[in-house]
Amino acid sequence: MVVPVPWLSLRGAGFATFVSDEIVFDHVTARYLATGRTRRLGVDTGASVRPFDGLRVALDLTWSDGHYTSTGEAIPYAPRLLVVGGLYAERLALGPTTLTGGLRAWVLGPRPLPGGFQSQPSAVVDFTSTLAWRSWGVSVEVDNVLGTAWRDGEFLYPSRWDLDASRAELPVRHFTAGAPRAARLSLSRRF
Secondary structure: OOOOOOOEEEEEEEEEEEEOOOEEEEOOOOEEEEOOOEEEEEEEEEEEEEEEOOEEEEEEEEEEEEEEOOOOOEOOOOOOEEEEEEEEEEEEEEOOEEEEEEEEEEEEOOOEOHHHOEOOOEEEEEEEEEEEEOOEEEEEEEEOOOOOOOEEEEEEEOOOOOOOOOOOOOOEEEEEEOOOOEEEEEEEEOO
């Protein structure tokens, strides 16, 4: 007999995904290219603990191993590891008001790049809160609280910034910047 534990929640799932012809964006040709059969095997797990009423601590982990079936090479740009943790207040009574919100941190592990290289891992912390009183609410949200300079996308290919010059022989690391710190303040009213 399994006894439910009201303050603990666990979940887990395994998965297998098979793609008959993986599509990958090629920055050199500026086109999506069909690159062959792939398979991804992975797990998605999570735990949530409520040490007392109004407080929740959560941890989620997703791991995926993706390879081309014919060569065994890693699928470029496909994330392998994502870890998300959070500390949340849920309808916490503060006198005549209630507070809902928390901190959420996530870490994206290195992604495989062409040629056996790997991207840099990324880590970002976000904050959200809502203070409610009767039918009114004030919310504050801050993305990337720490102002982390993270790389949303990372690519490896020969550069050619000067079209009059010949194309470089060696690949160079290029990246697209991740979202900067951004804050939002909103006032709401329920009718």
